[in-house]
Amino acid sequence: MVDEVQASWKVSVRRACSVLRIDRSLYTYKPRRGDQAALRKRMQEIAETRIRYGYRRIHVLLRREGWKVNAKRIYRLYKEMGLQLRN
Numbered sequence: 001m002v003d004e005v006q007a008s009w010k011v012s013v014r015r016a017c018s019v020l021r022i023d024r025s026l027y028t029y030k031p032r033r034g035d036q037a038a039l040r041k042r043m044q045e046i047a048e049t050r051i052r053y054g055y056r057r058i059h060v061l062l063r064r065e066g067w068k069v070n071a072k073r074i075y076r077l078y079k080e081m082g083l084q085l086r087n
Helices: 002-009 013-020 024-028 037-049 055-064 071-080
Strands: none
Touching: 002 013, 013 024, 037 055, 037 071, 055 071
């Protein structure tokens, strides 16, 4: 959005951000989260071999294997991947 305003009106980023009423830090923000494909793959493997394991037990297994992951991240990925236990 800022790029469009900047290109069409030929104004600076600072001016475009002020017109759109957003901070310049928002325009230059770069997310730090890395790709979690390896973690997702390992979680999928564990869930396929141990069908009755929930996210807490998967978290324990990953910690034992040396993954430095938070339980909240495991829970979020577990839900996104649709690995919830079925009744």
